[in-house]
Amino acid sequence: DSGVTQTPKHLITATGQRVTLRCSPRSGDLSVYWYQQSLDQGLQFLIQYYNGEERAKGNILERFSAQQFPDLHSELNLSSLELGDSALYFCASSVPIKDRHSYEQYFGPGTRLTVT
């Protein structure tokens, strides 16, 4: 168990809809990362937050957005969903308050999104 939790575990929705994925980082970790994993693209970085502020952006579509709240949990919002958005979405956390040079990432179990 990595200590990172993600909900829901599975999500099935229709094209055009909007969903919210939730992530709670390991206790004390300041950074949260979102990744998308699909069969053809592998594991792709989407966006990173550090202590509530956006730190880096990857290949995140404009239809997607995220935020990190004061209690450090994060949400990834996906809107106007398309079939191609079907994938596993992982959240990871790192950089514990007690060791801010610790960069290994701890991944949650993922949310499997299916768009029909």
Place this chain on the structure above:
Amino acid sequence: SQKIEQNSEALNIQEGKTATLTCNYTNYSPAYLQWYRQDPGRGPVFLLLIRENEKEKRKERLKVTFDTTLKQSLFHITASQPADSATYLCALALITGANNLFFGTGTRLTVIP
């Protein structure tokens, strides 16, 4: 273009042998490189991190080397066991980056009893 390539999609080895996985990258300047293990349907699990100024790191049966001149990392599992069967991913973080990772496509290792 930027690429992170892992030597093969799949690698089969006999139990007890040493598995060697390769990660090659182009057009990246990594500050450090990490290796992760991923089992089907689960999140990646951190194994080892090696920094750009380090040549080698070890942890139990695992060893990682990092050659920034060759732009290559090798990942070794000695005395391999069937329980080591999984997909192994290498990942880079950039010198100028924010510690987000760029992942390779992975190598699926099968250890045959």
